[in-house]
Amino acid sequence: MKIINHYFTLLISGIFFIIYIVPLNNRLLWQPDEVRYAAISKEMIDSGNWIVPHLLGLRYFEKPIAGYWLNAISQLIFGHSNFAVRFASVFSTMVTAFFIYKITLILLKSKQTAQYAVLIFLTSFLVFAVGTYSVLDPMLMMWITGAIYVYTKINQDAFNPIRAPHITTIIKSSRFTSIIGYGLIGFFCAMAVLTKGFLGVVIPVIILLPTSILIGQIYRDLRYCLITIFTLIAFCLPWALAIHAREPDYWHYFFWIEHIQRFAHDNAQHKAPFWYYMPIILLASLPWLGFLIQACFHCITNRNKPTSYWLLINWLWIPFIFFSIAKGKLLTYILVCMPALAITIAAYISYLIHKKNTIKALDTIGKFRLSELNKISPFTLNAIINISFGVLGIILLMLMISGFIPSLNLFSKHEFSKVGIGIIIFFSWSCFGGLTLLNKHRYWYLAAGCPLLLSLLFGFTVPDKIVDSKQPQSFIQDHLPLLTDSTVIVSDSIGVATALGYELSNPEIFLLNEKGELAYGLGYPDSQYRFIPQENLNNWLNEKRKHGSVAIVRLKKSNSLVQPSLPPASFVSEEHRFSLYWYDPF
Structure with a gap:
């Protein structure tokens, strides 16, 4: 024992x-969850204010x-x-x-x-x-x-x-x-x-x-x-x-x-x-x-x-x-x-x-038959479910990369390696599920191995479409020199703005046309200047460019929504739904 x-x-x-x-x-x-909690805690450390939570310098x-x-x-x-x-x-x-x-x-x-x-x-x-x-x-x-x-x-x-x-x-x-x-x-x-x-x-x-x-x-x-x-x-x-x-x-x-x-x-x-x-x-x-x-x-x-x-x-x-x-x-x-x-x-x-174990012991004196244990037990059922889950995962990934079902088309044609890793993950899930069948009452715990590769490799399987909409870190790091040199940074997404504030250690990010969960904090008189309505953008931008460069980081909305256009920029960089508009100073 x-x-x-x-x-x-x-x-x-x-x-x-x-x-x-x-x-x-x-x-x-x-975004929005992880970058939010990262940014709030970092602002707490940087400001020394351990009493009032702030997000992007706004009351939260x-x-x-x-x-x-x-x-x-x-x-x-x-x-x-x-x-x-x-x-x-x-x-x-x-x-x-x-x-x-x-x-x-x-x-x-x-x-x-x-x-x-x-x-x-x-x-x-x-x-x-x-x-x-x-x-x-x-x-x-x-x-x-x-x-x-x-x-x-x-x-x-x-x-x-x-x-x-x-x-x-x-x-x-x-x-x-x-x-x-x-x-x-x-x-x-x-x-x-x-x-x-x-x-x-x-x-x-x-x-x-x-x-x-x-x-x-x-x-x-x-x-x-x-x-x-x-x-x-x-x-x-x-x-x-x-x-x-x-x-x-x-x-x-x-x-x-x-x-x-x-x-x-x-x-x-x-x-x-x-x-x-x-x-x-x-x-x-x-x-x-x-x-x-x-x-x-x-x-x-x-x-x-x-x-x-x-x-x-x-x-x-x-x-x-x-x-x-x-x-x-x-x-x-x-x-x-x-x-x-x-x-x-x-x-x-x-x-x-x-x-x-009790039935085995009693079977030796003829009171029970071990054949009673041959019915489908929870151990067998659990193995079947895990094997089926892995197989269904593999089928789903193949459908995603094939393009047969447009609504499932998350992966682009050049992302075969990510789909391959995903198939390995689900194959290992099925394998661990199958191993428990070797001796159901003894090896049932091998099902604990099912999520191992999922946890280890999941980060390498996220489609680019999701990375470039839900994980702004990569886009920010790719454009770090421009963003660091910017005098003013603006974003039309709360999640992207929060990620910018965390990565750049700069909570002073302006918000364009969207208040979201920061609406209450933006309502304070000392914070209202941080919000830029779309109709005021041109005048605001012209004024800020007199004092230095301006960077606007956008998250494109879904195809069904029309997004307001921005003034012509000195430089534009786009990656799927993320885009950076850079404006030189006047």
């Missing part, structure tokens, strides 16, 4: 290094401060690099994996199942896709999972694998330990609030409150909840007061627009139907999709359900339903459900392996 545990530890460490560390610096930053009130702090610390340590921009997400995912291991030990009392849970979590599609991408959701997941870990730790006597629910258990932890524990829950919730807003306290409450009732600890939790509330306020209040002193309207904007409007109003951002997350959770669970439905069914319908299963059910499904009901939806929101999903699948796999 120790050999198996050490083997899994090495396996998990190697997979983490390959998926989460090696590729970070090899991928260009994506969409999120609290803690996520930017983590990103800024990463940039201070690792410097100006894509690795530094993304490392905070990787670090958050790594810490979450540690919490998952500890939670699984408490809930299921099995080191092997805990290792299974970590392996499944780190290799799940949504986790490694978002965990190597610079957004705030991995940090929110880390803080919420930390709060849940502390809760399970101080109530571990109530999470008995063989005890029925609704029966109150006397907790053996001392009063001092309980005070520290509930205080730590308050700290984790405070950091979640300071990272992503009030969701940081809403999500833990809707998970832990019903769990507390079901495991018979509601009265104890109510007695100590004041400690959690006090700690939560104590950690949030200093920054809340500091930003209110500097920007009195911050909380009005953040509460009413970013929370109420985003999640409840009919005009909420990113509106999507109720079922939006249903197909996403299926894709998110790859390469473990074959276990998902039966694992959840087993967890819910198990007649001898241990109390620990109630936490997993609440953790997975209550946030899922909560975000499904909300008007505004983004696929990263359900990342907080992934730790519970990983533990649920790990518990089910352990159950299947134990059941198989």
